[in-house]
Amino acid sequence: MIRGRLAASTLGDLLGDWRRDGTGGLPAYEALAERIRLLLIDGRISADVRLPSERELSERLDLSRTTIxxxxxxxxxxxxxxxxxGSGTTTTLPLARPPATAPRSQVIDLTMAALPATSLLPAAAALATEELAAHYDTPGYQLIGVPALREAIAERYTARGLPTDPEQILVTSGAQGAITLLSRTFVTRGDRVFADSPSYPHAYDALASAGGRIVTSPVTPEDGWDTASLAATIGRTNPSLAYVMPDFHNPTARSMTLDDRHELLHAVAKVDTLLIADETTGELDIDRREHYGPLATLAGEHGARVVHIGSASKLLWGGLRIGWIRASADILGRVAAVRPAHDLGSPVWEQLVAAHLVRRSGEAIEERRSQLRERRGALADALARHLPDWEMPERLEGGLAAWVRLPAPVSSQVTLAARAHGIHLTAGPRFGIDGAYERRLRFPLTSPATLTQAVAILGELWPTVADTTPLRLTTSEPSV
Structure with a gap:
């Protein structure tokens, strides 16, 4: 995410071939404004960024200053x-997005990969409400976490093959809260930090906000992790922290093989890099054949330091803003010391609800497996019918989304055209850095009816966008 002052050359690179964006022959100034809005909505440019001066941008884009x-x-x-x-023009973000300008009556939001609440939620909420009275004389939030939830999470790790005590668990405000706290605790401004590419965009944001300089190595739906590149990058840059999603990676949905896990652990152990294993989507299995359990079960073979983070949001319900960190006592002590400056704790009632649901994770997993299998099939059928040139990943064995490959590097163009027709998508470059992944779109596995409707509309739009395919492939997906 770009912050601070935005150079004209950087904005020009982010804009790409904006004049071929499929926006229906808009005047140049409107098409330019629309493309900059997309960069803001996607998060590739943050709020409070100073845009280039009109003179600088007119020279970079070879446009008149009147157009800029x-x-x-x-x-x-x-x-x-x-x-x-005295500071020119600065970006902002409206509190609410403007309605789509399309003649469609309902906006289809495909920017979030999330499932509806598990059917187990009402019973758990009722039990938690009964238990809440015992906490009325407390502040109502907990810095470390209520004992019942920490015990439930520890039991879940133990059942998955990683013996865990409740003292090794710190409850956070969602997985994003966990990533942010770890970044703020273990990253010093200017440190190199490692992440996959592509990856979860808000993890990039948290690492960058802590002052980290992000280095990456590739993951693809076809081949998974390039472990040679991964080991070389970590060995060469000696990052203070590494962030990975080893199971049902967002957005590719790939899972590390056993060899991949050994290579990763060996690489971080050699340079004593703290490894964050994000397991937010780790139990969203549809039909994966191999199961290896938490990364830390292998860490002892290499001497690697591994921290696990998890969340109730993806498996159980996004409305439960409950996540957690599993780590050693010394790591949790450092995190707890930093936390009050950013977050005083997590609400007790939500933790009580999560405690009941975590103990029924097995039931929730079976429920999600059935839902995700149906949604995966609906997306594959819709793409085959309406967009046969768009490639669905062959190995979509779990997770919440499909990293679909487009026939041309026009992800941002598709996203802009779709917004004009009531479909909100996140362009592929949001999941990378430096403008990569214009050949990709992430499709969340939302309801079959929504997926079918959205893909049908995109099928109608695609010929227009395809006719404006950029001649210069400057922001295509990097080869690996």
């Missing part, structure tokens, strides 16, 4: 920029 001035005015009028005295 009109584009910036359009951004200000739509709430995506403001004029700051």
């Amino acid at each position: 001035t009109a584009a910036y005015r359009q951004l200000r009028d739509s709430g995506y920029a403001r004029a700051v005295q």
Whole structure:
């Protein structure tokens, strides 16, 4: 995510071939403003970023200053920029997105990969409400976590093959809270930090916000992890922290093989890098053949330091903003010391609900397996019918999304065209750095009816976008 002052050359690279974006022949200033809005909505540019001066951007894009001035005015009028005295034009984000301009009556939001609440939730909520009275004389939040939930999480790890005590668990405000706390605790400004590419965008954001300089190695739906590149990158850069999603990786849905896990652990142990294993989607198995359990079960063979994070949001319900960190006592002590500056603790009631649900994880997993299998089939059928040139991953064995390959590097163009017709997508480059993945779109495995409707609309739009395929493939997916 770009912060601070945005150079004209950087914005030009992010914009790509914006004049071929499938926006239906808009005037240049409107098309430019729309593309900058997409960069903001996707999170590739943050709020409070100073845009290049009109003169600098006109020279970079070979446009008149009148066009740039009109584009910036359009951004200000739509709430995506403001004029700051003495500082030019600065980006902003409206509190709510404007409605789609399409003649569709309902917006289809495909930006979030999340499932509806598990059917187990009502009973768990009722039990938690009964238990809440015992906590009325407390502040209502817990810095470390209520004992019942920490015990349930520890029991779950133990059942999965990793013996765990409740003292090794710290409850957080979702998995994002866990990533942020670990980043703030173990990353010093200027440190190199490792992450897969592509990866979970908000993990990139948390690492960068802590001051980390991100280095990456590739993961693909076809081949998984390039472990030679991974080991070489970690060995060469000596990162203070490494972030990976070893099971049902977001967005590729791949899982590390046993050899991959050994290579990763060996690489981080050699340079004493702290490894964060994000297992938020780790139990969303549809039909994977191999199961290896938590990474830390292998860590002793290499001497690696491994921290696990998990969440109730993906398996149980996104409305439960409950996550956790499993780590040694000394690591949790350092995290707990940093936490009050960012987050005073997690609500007791949500923790009580999560405690009941974590103890019924096995039932929830079976429920999700059936839902995800149906949704995977619906997406595959819809793509085959309406967009046969778009490639569904062959090995989609679990997780919440499909990393679909497009015939041309036009992910941002598709995203813009779709928004005009009521479909909100996240462009492929949001999942990488430096503008990569224009050949990819992430499709969350939402309801079959929604997927079928969305893909049918995209099928109608695709010929128009395909006709404007960029001639310069400067932001295509990197080869691996």
